[in-house]
Amino acid sequence: MPARYGGFETAVEEIGKRLAAAGHEITVYCRGERHPEPEYLGMRLVHLPAVKRKVAETLSHTGLSVLHAARRRPDAALVFNAANAPLLPVLRTLRIPVATHVDGLEWKRTKWSGTGQRYYRTAESLAVRWSDALISDALGIRDYYRERFGAESVFIAYGAPILEETDTAKLAEAGYAPGRFHLVVARFEPENHVHLAIEGYRRSAAREPLVIVGSAPYADEYTARLRELAGDDPRVTFLGGVWDQDLLDALYAGALTYVHGHSVGGTNPSLLRAMGAGASVLAYDVNFNREVLGEEAGRFFGDAASLAAAIEAAEADPGAAADRGGAARKRAAERYVWDDVAAAYERLCVDLKERRLTRRTVRPRD
Incomplete structure (x- = not known):
């Protein structure tokens, strides 16, 4: 505490x-x-x-x-x-x-x-x-x-914490603008599929950058693998751990999409936080994530190709992505209090x- x-x-x-x-x-x-x-x-x-x-x-x-x-x-x-x-x-x-x-x-x-x-x-x-x-x-x-x-x-x-607006000042200080980046927040563990998020993103024709928040206390080998997958792609940024909770909330709320790859937990707090911030969620397709999101508050992927397509669709129609984020916030406010x-x-x-x-x-x- x-x-x-x-x-x-x-x-x-x-x-x-x-x-x-x-x-x-x-x-x-x-x-x-x-x-x-x-x-x-x-x-x-x-x-x-x-x-x-x-x-x-x-x-x-x-x-x-x-x-x-x-x-x-x-x-x-x-x-x-x-x-x-x-x-x-x-x-x-x-x-x-x-x-x-x-x-x-x-x-x-x-x-x-x-x-x-x-x-x-x-x-x-x-x-x-x-x-x-x-x-x-x-x-x-x-x-x-x-x-x-x-x-x-x-x-x-x-x-779920419910946010009603984005702290654009925090985003600007970090160098980002609302709706102009994709986000991953996860511990660097294979079951959280950060590698798949990078693979899917790099396979896509995305123009907006991918921002990765997280670290790995006991997984140096996996961290090295992630950086190798990112290569020298200037669109991929590793922020490490973000302990400023206001900045983290601003990242969730300001993202065009939040890519959630967790697969072995139950109700995941990071997913709930993203929903409460109104993020448009692209989630790994397992029963836990479908239970939390339902069918209307997110989109699901199972491999790099389907994730790439979802990222491209969000950039092609950011209004629809924002609507899904609104549906996610409403679901969180009603069900996760x-x-x-x-x-x-x-x-x-x-x-x-x-x-x-x-x-x-x-x-x-x-």
């Missing part, structure tokens, strides 16, 4: 501040850059270290967080990421009711080796066995846990505290 990187951080900030405002005591366990104050937006922050290695960072930090929580005995715990499931028995031994947000299908990410993939598959089953409730942020994720484990989950999507999301989490936590949700709620029948 404050949230800067990733959907979980954003969700915890948006949900936590609303629960704190409603009078609940909220403790958030943080890693990384330390906020200078012990509280933020009404939430108590506890900063703990982590082992700075891909395979150990999450679990080491959560282990310390669980030990700290053991002294405080909260009424309920929310654990984000099924990878933390091996630590759930500690919370259960302490009789702290827990709900696990299972996230997306992490084992499908190529950054994990065979061992990593097996770990994540096992962690999913452990989350089912040891959680009092599971949280799914997409219907596709809910269906996956039903079909694979016979387990039920509480469906709670994310919210943070106040509703926080209210759902409040009901969940009360149910956990009152023991209306137990391990039998999610475990498959023997």
